[in-house]
Amino acid sequence: MNNINQLSIKQSLQGIKDGHFSSYDLTKACLNQIEKFNPEINAFIIVNKKALDEAQDADDNRSAGEKLPLLGIPIVLKDIFMTKGLRTTAASNVLKDYIPQYDATVVKKLKDAGAIILGKTNLDAWAHGSSGENSDFGPTKNPWNTDYVPGGSSSGSASSVALNMAIAATGTDTGGSIRLPASFTNTVGLKPTYGLVSRYGIIAMASSLDSIGHFTKTVEDSAIFLNVTAGHDPMDTTTTQEKIPNYLDEINDGVKGLKIGVPNEYINGLSPEISKNFEAVKKQLSELGAEIQEISLPHTQYGIACYYIIQTSEVSSNLARYDGIRYGNDRTHFGDEAVRRIILGTFTLSSGYYEAYYKKAMRVRTLVREDFEKAFEKIDAIITPVSPTPPWKFGEKADDPLAMYLSDALTVTTNIAGIPGLAVPSGFIGDLPTGFQILGPQFSEKLLFQIGNAFEKSQERRVLGG
Amino acid sequence: MKYRPIIGLEVHVELKTESKMFCRCSADYFGKKPNTYTCPVCLGLPGALPVPNKKAIDWCVMIALALNCKILNNSKFDRKNYFYPDLPKGYQISQYDEPFGIEGNIKLQTENKTIRIRRVHMEEDTGKLIHAEVDNKKVSLIDFNRSGVPLVEIVTEPDFENAAQVVEYLQKLQQIVRYLNVSNADMEKGDMRLEPNISLRSNTTNTTNATNTTNIPIEDLPKYKVEVKNINSFRFVAKAIETEIVRQTEILDRGEVPAQETRGWDEKKNTTVSQRSKEEAHDYRYFPEPDIPPVILTGDQILNIKKQIPELPDEKQKRFEEEYSLTGYDAEILIRERSIADYFEEAVKVGSKHNVTGKQIANYIINKKPDIESTVPAELVELVLATTQTTETSSSELKSAIEQTFLENPKAVEDYKTGKTQVLGFLIGKVRSLLSPYSSTSGIKEAIDEAIK
Numbered sequence: 001m002n003n004i005n006q007l008s009i010k011q012s013l014q015g016i017k018d019g020h021f022s023s024y025d026l027t028k029a030c031l032n033q034i035e036k037f038n039p040e041i042n043a044f045i046i047v048n049k050k051a052l053d054e055a056q057d058a059d060d061n062r063s064a065g066e067k068l069p070l071l072g073i074p075i076v077l078k079d080i081f082m083t084k085g086l087r088t089t090a091a092s093n094v095l096k097d098y099i100p101q102y103d104a105t106v107v108k109k110l111k112d113a114g115a116i117i118l119g120k121t122n123l124d125a126w127a128h129g130s131s132g133e134n135s136d137f138g139p140t141k142n143p144w145n146t147d148y149v150p151g152g153s154s155s156g157s158a159s160s161v162a163l164n165m166a167i168a169a170t171g172t173d174t175g176g177s178i179r180l181p182a183s184f185t186n187t188v189g190l191k192p193t194y195g196l197v198s199r200y201g202i203i204a205m206a207s208s209l210d211s212i213g214h215f216t217k218t219v220e221d222s223a224i225f226l227n228v229t230a231g232h233d234p235m236d237t238t239t240t241q242e243k244i245p246n247y248l249d250e251i252n253d254g255v256k257g258l259k260i261g262v263p264n265e266y267i268n269g270l271s272p273e274i275s276k277n278f279e280a281v282k283k284q285l286s287e288l289g290a291e292i293q294e295i296s297l298p299h300t301q302y303g304i305a306c307y308y309i310i311q312t313s314e315v316s317s318n319l320a321r322y323d324g325i326r327y328g329n330d331r332t333h334f335g336d337e338a339v340r341r342i343i344l345g346t347f348t349l350s351s352g353y354y355e356a357y358y359k360k361a362m363r364v365r366t367l368v369r370e371d372f373e374k375a376f377e378k379i380d381a382i383i384t385p386v387s388p389t390p391p392w393k394f395g396e397k398a399d400d401p402l403a404m405y406l407s408d409a410l411t412v413t414t415n416i417a418g419i420p421g422l423a424v425p426s427g428f429i430g431d432l433p434t435g436f437q438i439l440g441p442q443f444s445e446k447l448l449f450q451i452g453n454a455f456e457k458s459q460e461r462r463v464l465g466g
Numbered sequence: 467m468k469y470r471p472i473i474g475l476e477v478h479v480e481l482k483t484e485s486k487m488f489c490r491c492s493a494d495y496f497g498k499k500p501n502t503y504t505c506p507v508c509l510g511l512p513g514a515l516p517v518p519n520k521k522a523i524d525w526c527v528m529i530a531l532a533l534n535c536k537i538l539n540n541s542k543f544d545r546k547n548y549f550y551p552d553l554p555k556g557y558q559i560s561q562y563d564e565p566f567g568i569e570g571n572i573k574l575q576t577e578n579k580t581i582r583i584r585r586v587h588m589e590e591d592t593g594k595l596i597h598a599e600v601d602n603k604k605v606s607l608i609d610f611n612r613s614g615v616p617l618v619e620i621v622t623e624p625d626f627e628n629a630a631q632v633v634e635y636l637q638k639l640q641q642i643v644r645y646l647n648v649s650n651a652d653m654e655k656g657d658m659r660l661e662p663n664i665s666l667r668s669n670t671t672n673t674t675n676a677t678n679t680t681n682i683p684i685e686d687l688p689k690y691k692v693e694v695k696n697i698n699s700f701r702f703v704a705k706a707i708e709t710e711i712v713r714q715t716e717i718l719d720r721g722e723v724p725a726q727e728t729r730g731w732d733e734k735k736n737t738t739v740s741q742r743s744k745e746e747a748h749d750y751r752y753f754p755e756p757d758i759p760p761v762i763l764t765g766d767q768i769l770n771i772k773k774q775i776p777e778l779p780d781e782k783q784k785r786f787e788e789e790y791s792l793t794g795y796d797a798e799i800l801i802r803e804r805s806i807a808d809y810f811e812e813a814v815k816v817g818s819k820h821n822v823t824g825k826q827i828a829n830y831i832i833n834k835k836p837d838i839e840s841t842v843p844a845e846l847v848e849l850v851l852a853t854t855q856t857t858e859t860s861s862s863e864l865k866s867a868i869e870q871t872f873l874e875n876p877k878a879v880e881d882y883k884t885g886k887t888q889v890l891g892f893l894i895g896k897v898r899s900l901l902s903p904y905s906s907t908s909g910i911k912e913a914i915d916e917a918i919k
Binding site: 081082088090095098100101102104199200201202203204206207208234235236237238313314316317319320321322323325326327346349350351354358 | 506509510511512513514515516517518545547549551554555556557608749751752753756757758759
């Protein structure tokens with residue numbers, strides 16, 4: 001079988017089960033792809049040298065009767081997930097040589113599910129950024145057109161899945177860091193409900209906003225992946241105590257009769273190409289039987305301001321431990337963006353400013369959350385574009401932090417409200433992909449998969465060769 | 467006195483929970499090999515998250531309840547951000563504006579004074595810096611065994627007027643947490659840490675409250691405040707306060723205002739020394755700890771904790787006075803330690819079967835200070851009985867026993883009369899053999915001397 005690295009999780013599992021190829025073959029195919037393209041794409045910070053041995057073990061275990069949901073599936077991790085004994089850098093020179101003493105809960109769950117860790121992927125340092133350009137290990141390129149950014153901050157995870165260097169990848173989404181790169185690379189990106197997936201062992205960016213998600217090639221794979229990662233973790237008290245459903249149940253139930261809202265506030269100011277693409281999405285879902293309604297989320301315009309106060313405040317506190325005393329390099333190794341956020345956050349938390357900034361932002365946060373709650377009383381889900389524009393060229397926004405921040409305008413409100421968002425590919429603008437996002441009430445991931453799957457099945461999947 | 471001292475107090479009490487505040491490491495760090503009781507959480511490693519210790523929260527609420535505080539149903543943890551090498555996360559998890567307990571009090575016995583407690587909150591301890599010399603180089607070492615051990619901070623209103631009140635308050639507080647069995651409150655081990663803040667107010671500034679012993683309204687408080695740190699005994703807290711009163715009086719007498727600052731107690735110099743001025747004061751940039759959901763304490767939960775509170779020293783003293791007809795002085799001595807109070811009551815139970823009163827047992831415990839570890843209550847009652855019999859035998863019984871002994875041992879009596887004092891022991895032994903074995907040696911000796919005269 002050729003190009004097995006292009007397969008989805010589901011297809012890979014089937015192929016291994018049917019004996020068409022082994023986990024070793026699949027892992028080797030991905031490693032070959034990495035070897036071939038990574039020098040140009042720069043999606044990886046570290047490639048796991050033991051991956052092939054681990055794949056061999058997985059094959060042996062399968063022969064011995066082992067049955068695990070991801071047994072032998074090669075995946076990659078955003079290099080912000082702690083991996084015991086495997087260097088974890090956050091793409092920052094501060095942690096350039098840091099080797100963790102423990103595995104993040106999600107990493108442990110993935111390993112326990114049989115996944116093979118191929119390596120650690122590039123990102124905007126500390127997950128600060130929307131383009132992948134802020135990495136101290138150099139930018140990751142968009143595999144669809146290497147003059148363009150792949151989106152950030154989970155740039156390497158998105159590019160590696162898009163270019164079939166891995167079957168799936170983990171990411172983190174604090175303000176859009178999974179959904180934006182997913183939409184820029186023709187991959188499916190899930191930002192789960194806050195508290196659905198454990199944050200333990202993942203370098204914190206903004207603790208009250210960080211959501212731990214993943215990139216896959218299909219919506220169904222996203223559900224398979226979430227079945228492994230979701231659920232209460234005694235090491236993270238913000239995780240839910242609720243019983244986790246099987247996310248594959250009802251995934252094929254279609255959208256017939258579902259009420260899907262389109263918020264006015266999200267479709268003003270879109271680039272014409274995005275606007276056109278989004279119209280096609282609406283039309284398609286409508287044809288599939290969904291009822292599309294216009295709705296209003298009146299506090300949307302305050303989203304970015306609110307987000308950049310809460311996020312930077314928490315960043316300034318979360319980065320305080322990287323002082324170089326116990327581990328890592330000293331503070332002079334922080335890049336410009338981290339320094340910018342530390343200064344902003346320190347300011348907004350300072351005595352005399354706290355009331356005017358942080359406190360007020362928290363009040364806005366409540367209003368944004370209430371916007372969604374009210375909307376979900378009348379509709380089942382919301383769809384919006386992920387990015388107001390198609391991917392941009394390297395350097396285009398790098399010197400304009402505010403322009404970069406505004407690229408998150410359509411995604412941050414999801415994090416502010418703590419609700420889930422699923423980014424699904426919706427076609428191409430020229431040679432560059434774009435996507436839309438499906439938002440739902442807290443813990444409605446099943447519904448998002450149901451809608452996303454129906455849409456995806458109606459589209460033709462374009463696969464990057466090479 | 468020209469000035470009235472205004473004194474407030476912050477006390478940190480380390481809880482003796484099995485595990486630390488936010489991780490499962492053992493909290494029993496004292497004297498252990500450095501950095502052996504650590505994990506990613508208390509070392510502040512990347513990605514680690516805090517999980518609050520439920521027992522520590524319960525105990526903090528218990529302390530607050532024992533100090534007559536109101537318990538907030540909605541409480542939360544906050545981050546207190548500051549840099550210090552012993553603070554691995556760069557912030558301490560503490561409580562800012564929603565502590566578990568507010569508005570409590572402790573009543574002092576002297577002057578019938580009430581000290582108001584502003585708040586009781588929960589936080590985590592820091593690591594410990596050790597300044598040492600390694601390979602001829604002066605270095606600072608960090609031991610993180612203490613990092614994350616649960617601490618309860620108890621803050622008073624500025625209600626103390628002198629060092630004696632502060633010491634009495636501290637003794638009471640120490641007794642209470644020991645009664646609750648939530649802390650050893652051992653000053654030497656750092657289980658209890660004290661930070662008084664002291665300022666002086668002119669007795670002439672306000673006529674309405676100047677001579678009143680009641681507490682002073684906030685608007686009448688002095689414009690400065692001096693905090694004293696590094697105090698490790700009740701004796702030093704008294705000394706530090708007295709030193710500060712003298713120092714600040716001198717400054718005020720010169721017509722100046724003492725600087726708002728943090729001073730440290732210097733044990734060697736026996737004085738306070740400046741550590742940090744107002745300008746260098748921290749801005750802690752408190753904000754709600756996003757890693758820990760708000761803590762909700764229901765009425766039932768609070769009631770449940772309340773039920774676990776044993777009889778506290780004040781109530782116990784009152785009951786001892788009434789139930790056993792003890793003086794306030796005696797009762798107070800007995801209740802100082804819960805183990806002694808409990809021992810006393812057990813002995814009273816046994817004693818009641820032998821017509822021994824609580825008063826007799828109290829006297830014995832207070833005067834003879836028996837080792838309660840090695841003397842079971844029944845033995846104690848026997849000892850009390852023995853003392854009682856000694857006094858009873860000293861009359862006619864003793865006299866006849868001496869007469870009989872003298873008759874049976876004329877040689878020894880003769881020897882003793884001629885100054886051979888070494889036979890006295892022999893005579894006493896003979897006399898005692900005719901009496902109860904509890905008879906007192908000195909009583910017999912006196913009676914022998916009397917008979918020989």
